[in-house]
Amino acid sequence: MSRNKNEQQVDLEKFNEKTSLFGYELIRDVLLPNLLGTDTHEILYWAGKELARQYPLQNRQDISRFFDKAGFGLIELNKEQRNKQIYTLSGEIVQARLEHAQPSFNLEAGFLAEQIQTQDGLYTEALTEINQKAKVVSFIVQSDIKDRLSIEEPLTHFIMSDRKVNEDEESSPISNELTEQDDIALPTRSSRHEL
Known part of the structure; x- marks a missing residue:
């Protein structure tokens, strides 16, 4: 199979090693909040949107795979309506973060909102709800179906x-x-x- 001259191939198998949960939690839930202070949630949300602009994905399946490989957790679409989607984030990393800290999942929310906004061409935002009892995070993704974006397709x-x-x-x-x-x-x- 020949590759397109403009395609890059990165082998995902090399990303299958387990990352230290302690190291991940240390950076995400201790260091970043100390550096960002009271603006942590807002800055992480916009950082997630910027990260999504750096890694524009083609479809929803790629978003799920990106979340898994980036160590964000396992994301699943639970409910879809005309302008609203509800996703659940779970997995070992999510459970560990919820047990040991008061984590922000706004980086993931911003990333998800921007990916869906780019794919659908609609203004989109995401809200985060944490369920401590079930050890899962929900993202309520809301798109404005009356307001199409005039964004160009990513390069x-x-x-x-x-x-x-x-x-x-x-x-x-x-x-x-x-x-x-x-x-x-x-x-x-x-x-x-x-x-």
Whole structure:
């Protein structure tokens, strides 16, 4: 299978190692709140939106895979209406964070809102609800169906893939990417990156 000249392939298998939950919690739930102070929730929400702009994904399945690989937790769509979606975030990292701290999940909420906003072309925001008893987080994602965005399609898309890299690609994926893109000054609208 030949790859498009503007696509990047990143092998997700290398991201399957477990990250230290303690290290993750230490940064997200101790260090960041100390640095950001009373503005922690707002700053993390907008940081999540900016992160989504840096990694625009093509579809909802890619969002789920990104959440898993980024260590955000397991996200699942529970309810969908015309302009409202409810997602549940769960998993080991979510449970651990809820047991040991008063965590903010606004980074994840901002990321989710911006991804859906970009994919649907509608102004979208997300609210966070934490259920301490069930050890899950809900995101209520609300889109304004009367107000379409006039945003351009991102220059690149990141495609989440668990496809195994074949031997030719495995030998030197970074040098292959650089060689393939040497002739390209700027990415085109059809550029895609696989994560």
